[in-house]
Amino acid sequence: MNSKKAIKPMTLPCFDEMTKGDGAARALYSRIAKWLETSPPGLLDSRRQQAEMLFRRIGITFAVYGDKEAAERLIPFDIIPRLLGHDEWLRLEAGLVQRVKVLNMFLTDVYGAQEIIRAGVIPADLVFRNDCYRPEMQGHRAPHDIWTHIAGIDIVRVDDQDFYVLEDNCRTPSGVSYMLENREMMIRLAPDLFAEHAVMPVENYPDSLLASLRSVAPPRCPSEPNIVVLTPGQFNSAYYEHSFLADKLGVELVEGGDLTVKDDVVYMRTTEGPKRVDVIYRRVDDEFIDPLVFNPDSVLGAAGLMGAYLSGNVTLANAVGAGVADDKAIYTYMPEITRFYLGEEPKLKNVSTWRCREPDALKYVLDHLSELVVKEVNGSGGYGMLVGPHATKEQIEDFRKKLLTAPDNFIAQPTLSLSTCPTSFLGGVAPRHVDLRPFVLSGSDGVRVVPGGLTRVALKEGSLVVNSSQGGGTKDTWVLETDAATP
Amino acid sequence: MRASIQYHLQISCAEPVRAVNQVLRLTPRGFDGQEIKDWRVDVLPDARMRRSEDAFGNIVHSCCHDGPLEQLSIMAEGDIETYDVAGVVRGLPEKMPLDVYLRDTAATQADKDLLAFAQDALSGEKDPLGRMHVLNAALNEACAFAPGEGESPRPAKEVFASRTGSARELAQVFVAAARGVDVPARFISGFFLGDEGVGRAGAHHAWAEVFVEPIGWVGFDPALGCCPRDEYLRIALGLDFAGAAPRRAAAFGYAREDAAAVLKVDVCRQASWHGQQ
Numbered sequence: 159m160n161s162k163k164a165i166k167p168m169t170l171p172c173f174d175e176m177t178k179g180d181g182a183a184r185a186l187y188s189r190i191a192k193w194l195e196t197s198p199p200g201l202l203d204s205r206r207q208q209a210e211m212l213f214r215r216i217g218i219t220f221a222v223y224g225d226k227e228a229a230e231r232l233i234p235f236d237i238i239p240r241l242l243g244h245d246e247w248l249r250l251e252a253g254l255v256q257r258v259k260v261l262n263m264f265l266t267d268v269y270g271a272q273e274i275i276r277a278g279v280i281p282a283d284l285v286f287r288n289d290c291y292r293p294e295m296q297g298h299r300a301p302h303d304i305w306t307h308i309a310g311i312d313i314v315r316v317d318d319q320d321f322y323v324l325e326d327n328c329r330t331p332s333g334v335s336y337m338l339e340n341r342e343m344m345i346r347l348a349p350d351l352f353a354e355h356a357v358m359p360v361e362n363y364p365d366s367l368l369a370s371l372r373s374v375a376p377p378r379c380p381s382e383p384n385i386v387v388l389t390p391g392q393f394n395s396a397y398y399e400h401s402f403l404a405d406k407l408g409v410e411l412v413e414g415g416d417l418t419v420k421d422d423v424v425y426m427r428t429t430e431g432p433k434r435v436d437v438i439y440r441r442v443d444d445e446f447i448d449p450l451v452f453n454p455d456s457v458l459g460a461a462g463l464m465g466a467y468l469s470g471n472v473t474l475a476n477a478v479g480a481g482v483a484d485d486k487a488i489y490t491y492m493p494e495i496t497r498f499y500l501g502e503e504p505k506l507k508n509v510s511t512w513r514c515r516e517p518d519a520l521k522y523v524l525d526h527l528s529e530l531v532v533k534e535v536n537g538s539g540g541y542g543m544l545v546g547p548h549a550t551k552e553q554i555e556d557f558r559k560k561l562l563t564a565p566d567n568f569i570a571q572p573t574l575s576l577s578t579c580p581t582s583f584l585g586g587v588a589p590r591h592v593d594l595r596p597f598v599l600s601g602s603d604g605v606r607v608v609p610g611g612l613t614r615v616a617l618k619e620g621s622l623v624v625n626s627s628q629g630g631g632t633k634d635t636w637v638l639e640t641d642a643a644t645p
Numbered sequence: 646m647r648a649s650i651q652y653h654l655q656i657s658c659a660e661p662v663r664a665v666n667q668v669l670r671l672t673p674r675g676f677d678g679q680e681i682k683d684w685r686v687d688v689l690p691d692a693r694m695r696r697s698e699d700a701f702g703n704i705v706h707s708c709c710h711d712g713p714l715e716q717l718s719i720m721a722e723g724d725i726e727t728y729d730v731a732g733v734v735r736g737l738p739e740k741m742p743l744d745v746y747l748r749d750t751a752a753t754q755a756d757k758d759l760l761a762f763a764q765d766a767l768s769g770e771k772d773p774l775g776r777m778h779v780l781n782a783a784l785n786e787a788c789a790f791a792p793g794e795g796e797s798p799r800p801a802k803e804v805f806a807s808r809t810g811s812a813r814e815l816a817q818v819f820v821a822a823a824r825g826v827d828v829p830a831r832f833i834s835g836f837f838l839g840d841e842g843v844g845r846a847g848a849h850h851a852w853a854e855v856f857v858e859p860i861g862w863v864g865f866d867p868a869l870g871c872c873p874r875d876e877y878l879r880i881a882l883g884l885d886f887a888g889a890a891p892r893r894a895a896a897f898g899y900a901r902e903d904a905a906a907v908l909k910v911d912v913c914r915q916a917s918w919h920g921q922q
Contacts (some may be wrong), residue, residue: 286742
């Protein structure tokens, strides 16, 4: 991270979101470029230190699994914002809305009539033998046919035109607290720069989330549904976010032990006695939500919760079994899935992918391991993945063995030259690869997308892995009300 | 076989518990091999029983008890008639896509040894139904049947490695082996009504069903080395024992449970219902 060099061109030719080919700033970034040029030396460093101090004071930390020393790590925050023009955002937003609509239609279908499988678009075993598919949900309709109420769609760019989806997250996507905190931080640390740009607000995210959750409350519940956030507890890596969201939503944060189920109705314990719960924004994985149906040793959920859910007395967001749609093997079929349900072309592109379950693809992947990114189908958070160009020989051989033993578990993608954004370091600014996770909310009253998202940045030079568990940082994402920064 | 069945499960907690939630899969469904008359499930102390159907088509009763609670009784009783259909299961609503029955669960994962054993046993047999008979006989011979069920069955690979298991454990081994050779398979929980069952298998019995083209679902009992006959009362199905378990419970305030099950079978010697109609 302590790169002493000033701006240095990337080794891979890639789309830099600030500069054009000739080195001049794009109109969108003109004010940022000027700000970087005119800022007195040391300003960025001092701002970054302030940011770190503030984050620590607020207590925004996350835990890295399998790392004892990082029980409470801070995600590095970069002071230089990432910009999207209004036209760019409109295109992205339309794509996101379409994508999430299709994901919900797909889930409704596989747990219902299975038209898409009968039509031969997707192989049955890919769905029904998928780890994230829940047979217990087969034949059940999620309220309002919404399965993924909160979706995080990971987006990357390789040029100034197209947006590519790297991954769909339909289970319990996290990171939205960083989107909100990063904005507060920017307003505090660079008020002038913020004032110079007409930035669309993200602060209304909690309101939108609340409205979406309210809209899916069971029909028989009173006018003001009782909504809670269910967390696995303080040892979960995203615990901070769970408590943050409960606070912003103005609802109770509960753990499994706070809930009881009686006669298919969920109650939470309060000082005034049991209170009925109508909607649970749950950040507990499927396998742990009900010991009577799933993992019998789980204490993170509540016994009988599935019974209450299936009889329609409580709504779970996201729905049980939604994970089958964000599986990396299903991902490869998203263009076909979109055409099947909507008869439209997908507005967001898919990264071309080799399905290692197909013998020809496997052969190609094995021959080109050093060029490709290989991912475990069910992995998340950047665990269990191989970035060919950056891997050692040992790692590659290790993956070759894994691929040969269980090819079905892997997909491979070309190493994308992800777009870069200027990022500040101790003593300099350099382009670093970024991705974007916008959050898409679905309710019975439609789909909502807050203009922005979480921009993750790979802080290591040349690194393409942006996951915070793998040494990535974050930036504030500014969606402007105009197509370019007004000069 | 025509019989009146009385099943009684007595649960004693070592210490009083605050509350208990239970899910019971104790209601058989009728199909070509069995007819069910007047079946009821009850609990003591009294509680509201909610009846529903799970995704696999099992009839499920659930109930909640507020404590303090030390003793719990569960009763299931009714009149049934069973027929020998050579293990073939027809006349049941099948709601689940067939591919689901090829899923591995933690309890039904075949390891290399079990897989090699299955492939070896099947090497000489081509006929799909014949293959399953061979597999059943091979497992019955290789693994000793140890009657009596523990709290929860061990995973299939562990059971196979020890070459001995209860009916539930052996059924899971069979399911794992069948899925290992790409045959859809499921776990069945039920009662054994015959004389030898009362003595040997205890109240609960368990076996497996596999999907064989073009017949459909066919039952196999690796514990007794046969296909289910009219002495078998089929109650619930699942991917493994956990999905078909007669009872699943979770209590607030953990306490060790002791459970004792008694099955009473009164065989009627009169003409069958079929004969009367």
